[in-house]
Amino acid sequence: MNVLKYAAETFLFVPFAAIVINNVFSKKMMEKCFHLLTGAVALSQIFATLFCIYSMDARGMSRFEFFMLEELYENDREFFCLTPVTLIFLLCIGIVAFVSVMVAKKTIDAKKTSYVNLLMTLIIGMNGMVMVNDFFSLYVFLDVVGLSSFVLIAMFRSRKSLEGSIKYIIISELATIFILTGLAFLFMQTGSLDYMDLNSSLLQNSSEPQTMLLSLSLILILSGFFVKAGAVPFHSWLPDAHQSADTSISILLSGIVIKIAGIYGIYVLTDLFSGVKAIQTALAAIGILSIVAGALLALCQSHFKRMIAYSSVSQMGYILLALSTGTTLGVVAAVAHVFSHALFKSTLFVNAAAIHEQAGTLEMDEMGGLEHRMPVTSFSSVIAFLSTAGIPPLTGFWSKLLIILALWTAGNPVLAGVALCASIFTSAYFLRMQKKVFFGKTPEHLASVREVSGSIKIIEIILTAITTLIGILFPLVLIFLQSRGIL
Amino acid sequence: MELFTWETNMLIVGFLMILAGCYCMIRTYHMLKIIIGVEVAMKAVTMFLILAGRINGNMDLSQAFVVTVIVIEVIVAVVFAGVTIGLYKKYGNMDIRNLTQLKG
Numbered sequence: 405m406n407v408l409k410y411a412a413e414t415f416l417f418v419p420f421a422a423i424v425i426n427n428v429f430s431k432k433m434m435e436k437c438f439h440l441l442t443g444a445v446a447l448s449q450i451f452a453t454l455f456c457i458y459s460m461d462a463r464g465m466s467r468f469e470f471f472m473l474e475e476l477y478e479n480d481r482e483f484f485c486l487t488p489v490t491l492i493f494l495l496c497i498g499i500v501a502f503v504s505v506m507v508a509k510k511t512i513d514a515k516k517t518s519y520v521n522l523l524m525t526l527i528i529g530m531n532g533m534v535m536v537n538d539f540f541s542l543y544v545f546l547d548v549v550g551l552s553s554f555v556l557i558a559m560f561r562s563r564k565s566l567e568g569s570i571k572y573i574i575i576s577e578l579a580t581i582f583i584l585t586g587l588a589f590l591f592m593q594t595g596s597l598d599y600m601d602l603n604s605s606l607l608q609n610s611s612e613p614q615t616m617l618l619s620l621s622l623i624l625i626l627s628g629f630f631v632k633a634g635a636v637p638f639h640s641w642l643p644d645a646h647q648s649a650d651t652s653i654s655i656l657l658s659g660i661v662i663k664i665a666g667i668y669g670i671y672v673l674t675d676l677f678s679g680v681k682a683i684q685t686a687l688a689a690i691g692i693l694s695i696v697a698g699a700l701l702a703l704c705q706s707h708f709k710r711m712i713a714y715s716s717v718s719q720m721g722y723i724l725l726a727l728s729t730g731t732t733l734g735v736v737a738a739v740a741h742v743f744s745h746a747l748f749k750s751t752l753f754v755n756a757a758a759i760h761e762q763a764g765t766l767e768m769d770e771m772g773g774l775e776h777r778m779p780v781t782s783f784s785s786v787i788a789f790l791s792t793a794g795i796p797p798l799t800g801f802w803s804k805l806l807i808i809l810a811l812w813t814a815g816n817p818v819l820a821g822v823a824l825c826a827s828i829f830t831s832a833y834f835l836r837m838q839k840k841v842f843f844g845k846t847p848e849h850l851a852s853v854r855e856v857s858g859s860i861k862i863i864e865i866i867l868t869a870i871t872t873l874i875g876i877l878f879p880l881v882l883i884f885l886q887s888r889g890i891l
Numbered sequence: 892m893e894l895f896t897w898e899t900n901m902l903i904v905g906f907l908m909i910l911a912g913c914y915c916m917i918r919t920y921h922m923l924k925i926i927i928g929v930e931v932a933m934k935a936v937t938m939f940l941i942l943a944g945r946i947n948g949n950m951d952l953s954q955a956f957v958v959t960v961i962v963i964e965v966i967v968a969v970v971f972a973g974v975t976i977g978l979y980k981k982y983g984n985m986d987i988r989n990l991t992q993l994k995g
Binding site: 524574577581 | 909910911916919922925929932933935936939940942943944946947948949956958959963966967970971973974975977979981990992993994
């Protein structure tokens, strides 16, 4: 029990220690080895998560609760808690942070120490958000995530990044005002914001919220998390913010921040109010709208990163649709899609970084014929595209299959059909991207482009290998689910 | 039952403050005024938290919430003002209609 507790505490203490180390030693020294420090933090997170998964499975525990600083608390409520869903989210955070560091080693030239500080704050915020046990602490960590990502976007102070950042700030602050108002109304009714208290109060057993104030608070919290997740009627900040940031930061934002800040909050809400039918209907409606509109908007973009950002909007729709079923299989499908989306979206952004480093542009109309000049980048982007579109042996296929199965068994064959058909749009915009960037004739100004070298190439190969391997080994996960009686 | 109790009055004032903050954010083109709008709306939310503590009798928990929210609010204002100053140095004024770099 003790070892598991220490492993769980590293999720918050290791990034904090990295901030201290980064600021204690001299700036010159830290700029030289900033990638070693941040890479070590990301790797320690990945290994600690794997250890927690292994030891919790060996002991047969489905939740592990722990204090952080035990002497400070007097009541018997545990403050943090690890569940299987939390652990998968923590694993995704570790992987995406590692990818971001590998890319940042090449793309970030100035302000390396600020990057380390902000990245570590972001990791603390995300780890805390998935581990806490009550709604108000979730809000506090949500604001830590939000504030550090605003500064990360605006860090290099170009006109574009400042503009993307201020758009994000305005819309996101409106969302936090909504969430906090909803929490105040919820607090007014129950007298506590602990998940346990909310779960055991009267609210859960009925299929409809009893009072107007409760329905109002659910609407406000849900719409706030929709803004954070970038679902379609609220998506306008997402492509701007993700396009204007540096690519190593776009990986973090698109790969994990929208999922932790938005999807995890919605997951908590559906978990607490699993009986309320209206939430599920809202999730299904917003999900379908996001899938279709995100894919159609991605079709008409000319900027590489902007197109991938709209693709994120579309994929968030799939995750919302999986959560809308309200069954255990739906949650499993959503978490599986979060994992595979973290993999293939970070691969695509790494490709964007490689193209930006070598060709100097990200406008798709100016590119072409990079297939033979950059074979590794081209191959890994094809794998990521096939995984996004859901082509069999890759990871994306299995998570989409689980989503469609969950919808079908929950009695929504129409939604399953729409989700299946919308995959065609996904293939459409990615085929357009492949044709414009990698196929066709090479324009003259790109004739001397070489394959990217160093850390970006290594991380492209690693990500492609992981996507393929997990895709091939995924039937083992299905067998595990069947042994637990979920599938 | 009396219609205009202390609690309903607070609720109505809070909603009016949120509406005023949102109106301020939508209507103006000046970035500092948008910050003021956000802050006004956040103040209303702080008031809702105090009201919630009074209604359910859990005043000490609500105190802890309010202090935390005030701290967060200040940090939000600082970050927002920092980005605004960055934009002011680029463009020379604080008009939000200048921001037309990102389209598509």
